Every structure is written in C-alpha cells, then in structure tokens.
Amino acid sequence: MFQWLKRKSTPINLILRQISNYATWTQPDYSSLSQEGYIKNVVAHHCITRISQAVANIPTLLSVNGKEIEDDKHFLNKCLDRPNPRESYEVFMRTVVMHKLISGNSYILTTEAMLRGGRDGKVELSALRPDRVTIVANTFSIPEKYIYSINGKVYEYKIDPITYESEILHLKEPNPLDDLYGLSPIRAAAMAVDQHNEAGQWNKALLENSAKPSGLLAFKGTKETPSLDENQVTQLRELIDKRIAGRSNAGKVNAIPFGMEWVQMGMSPIDMDWINGKNTSARDICLAFGYPAYLLGMAEGATFTNVAEAKLSLYEETVIPLTQSILAEISHQLTRKLKMDIDIKPDLDQVSALMPRREVARKNARDDVREGIISINEAREESGYKPKPNADDLLVPVNKLPLDFDAEGLNARTEKDPEEVSKSIYIDYLVKQAGYSKEAAELLANKAYEDG
DSSP: OOGGGGGSOOHHHHHHHHHHSOOOOOOSSHHHHHIIIIISOHHHHHHHHHHHHHHHTSOEEEEETTEEOOOTTSHHHHHHHOSBTTBOHHHHHHHHHHHHHHHSEEEEEEEEOOOOTTOOOSEEEEEEOGGGEEEEEOTTSOEEEEEEEETTEEEEEEOOTTTOOOSEEEEEOOOTTOSSSOOOHHHHTHHHHHHHHHHHHHHHHHHHTTTOOOEEEEEOOOSSOOSOOHHHHHHHHHHHHHHTSSGGGTTOOOOOOTTEEEEEOSOOHHHHTHHHHHHHHHHHHHHHHTOOGGGGTOOTTOOOSSHHHHHHHHIIIIIHHHHHHHHHHHHHHHHHHHTSOEEEEEOGGGOGGGHHHHHHHHHHHHHHHHTTSSOHHHHHHHHTOOOOTTOOSOOOOTTOOOTTOOHHHHHHHHTSOHHHHHHHHHHHHHHHTSOOOHHHHHHHHHHHHHOO
16 A cells, blocks of 8 residues: 555655664674673673673682692692693683673684693693584584684594583573584573663663654645655755754754654654563573573562572572583593593582571571481581581480380389499390390390499
8 A cells, every 4th residue: 555655755654664663683693692691681691691690700710639638749630720732710600601602602622731831730621602603414413523613724533422521511401492502591582782882872862862752844845845855855954964864963953844744753752662572581681691680780570579589599500400410511521531530520518599498408407406306417418517426316305314214223223323324224225226136135244244
C-alpha cells in the first residue's frame, strides 16, 4: 500500500524505510562480541572483569603424586607463580577467563620452558586469542589439529585421535549446536547487550537534541507551492541540522518556517520509560554471566539482604565452579605433559568471601562435638585445622546417662569397699566396651589390682 510513496525520495519515504527495517543484532564472531559486549558495554565489561579478577585471586594448592608441595622453589610452583616470562599467574588467569567468557573458548599453549633469565622451570603456559585458533576436524566432527594464525604465520598442533592430547588445551563452554566450539555467554545476552548499548546511544542523542524525541516537519502545501522539490528538502534538512539539532542549539528559541508544522514521531522520555528498560537489559546481562545484579545496585527482585550474601552467591555459584573447572583441566594437561600425577586445587580456606559459610560450618562442628556426634579431630578437619593427638574419642556431656543405666546397682556398689566398686566398674568396662567375657574381665581386673 505504500508503493506510491516510494517513487520519490521524500522525508516520508525515509521514515518508512526506517520503520520497515527489521532489527539487527550483533554477529556471533569474536571481534563483534568483544566490541559490543566487552569494550562498549559497561555492564558486561564489569561482569567479566570482576569474575576474572576473582578467579585469578583465589590461592591454589599443589599436589604431586599425592603429596602436597609447599616449596616455593619447586618448578611447578614457579610455573604457577609465573606461567610464562611475560605474565604473572593473575594476568594469565584473567586472560584465560576473559577469553572464555567472551567467546566461550579459551586456548592454553603448553610448551617446554627455556632456560632464560634464571628460570629453571620445565613447562610454560600461554593464553592464545580465540579468534586466531581454528579447529580442523574430520567428517565425524572429531578434532584432528589446531591451527594458530598470527601475522601471516601459521602453526599447526596435532591432536592425538585416541587420547586427544595436544600442546594446546582447549577450554570451552558447552554448546548444544556445535561439536567443536563453545557457546559464548555474550551470545546468550546479545539482545540485552544491544538493547543496553542502544539505550545509551538514544539517551546521548536526546541530550544532544534538547531531550526531544525524533519528529518531522510536515509541509502544508498551497496552490502556489503544492510540494517541495528535492533541492528544497535538502536545504530544509541542512537548515534544521544547523539551527535546531545538536547540543549547541539546546535551549535556543527556534522558529518554524511558514507553512510548516512539527509532528512528533517518538514518545516522550517518560512514556518510553527507557531507564527501566535499560535496567532490565542490565539484569539480563548479569544473568548470562552468573553475576548478581544486586552488586550493581539493582536491589529490585533480589533475594539478598546485603552485599556479603550477594558476594557469597557469586563465589559459590560462579567463581568457584569456574576456578575448579579451569584448574582441573590444567592439572590434567600437566599430568599428561610431565608424566606426573599433578593436582591443582583452589585453596577455599583463604577466600574471604566464603567466611560466613565457614563460620556456620565451624559452629555446627562445635555443636556436634558437644552433642557427642563427632570427635574433636573430625571437627578440626571440617574447620580446616590439623588433627591433635588423643582427640579422636567421642565426648558426651557428663549430665547424660544411657537408657539402660543401672542406678540401683550403682547405689549398691557405693556402699561397698571403694576398691571393690572400682574393680566392678573396671570389669563392666572390659565387658561392654572392650568385648571381653566376664570371666576374662574378672581375671584381668584381679591381675591388675594384685599388681597394684
């Protein structure tokens, strides 16, 4: 029905083109996801930065062949302290997590260390940019090799068809539609990211145009001038851009030429309610990354009562699982590379955000000790302390007695000679606790008392 309007290049024609266009979303390539979801979007950038920092700052525990290694001079501890000559562990881990959260894939190159600068390690770990790595697979979607391309040079790293062992360790998020590459969290939040970015640009455009929504000038034709030609439309548009549009014209009194009428095409900022829409997009972005929106000051709909609870949720549901997954894969890669049983785990006792949970566990352990449910050493183990000698027995309150306790027998024994009472108690202990027969218990008790 609008075909007759499309014959001429008129303002209405331009408006119809904008209305008829369908929405376009960020394309799922690494460059676009990085630009729109990390560089331009402050919410996604904050989520990725905070999660990567949290993962990188968790201390690690190293075990080799089942023995904990605390020596800082051990080559593996040196490797963890500085995975490669260019980066510290914190920078390296932040890069690995950043790649994984942006693209859904993170690649770690495992190479033999060189003796340089006093470094006597045996292995180096380097993070590779995901957009430079290509996976080559056979017809059954089984990966055969990795191709790393940089500055016109191509490097190939073969993959063992049976063990999948390679110099490159591939960390990826599960992807239901791709056998080789992982699914980026930003792809799941792409619409929310685009909407949030557009909301910011829309607000900036409003500020540059006196907070006025878009509109048009409707020309009321006369008998002498029934319509405007192309040159007149162009001149009118230039006049509007120069005298009305832009932040430099904010607050100025502007006059509309005779025969023109302003028609508002968009709703007012209040009707658009763009602030709520922007907050909704921000919450959706946080949801995709597993980052509590409460930590961004969005308390609406949150189940947390304070920042400590929100941080605890962030660590328990996002940071710790991600850290354990990455360290487990690195441990497996080093185990195959060095032919040693290597286990790298996060030291959760050193994470301050988990302190509320540890306090609850310690209180429960103390209560269980008082009730005689667990021993002191079991409680110390749950609290992260080393065991103590002679602390493995169960302790019960002195004011509690067993149901089959013989009170009359105890009263009768107290009237006897104290030595006989003591011997009787000792015999009962040998029978009930040590499992001796009564005859054997009596012999042992008599022997003990005869020997003094």
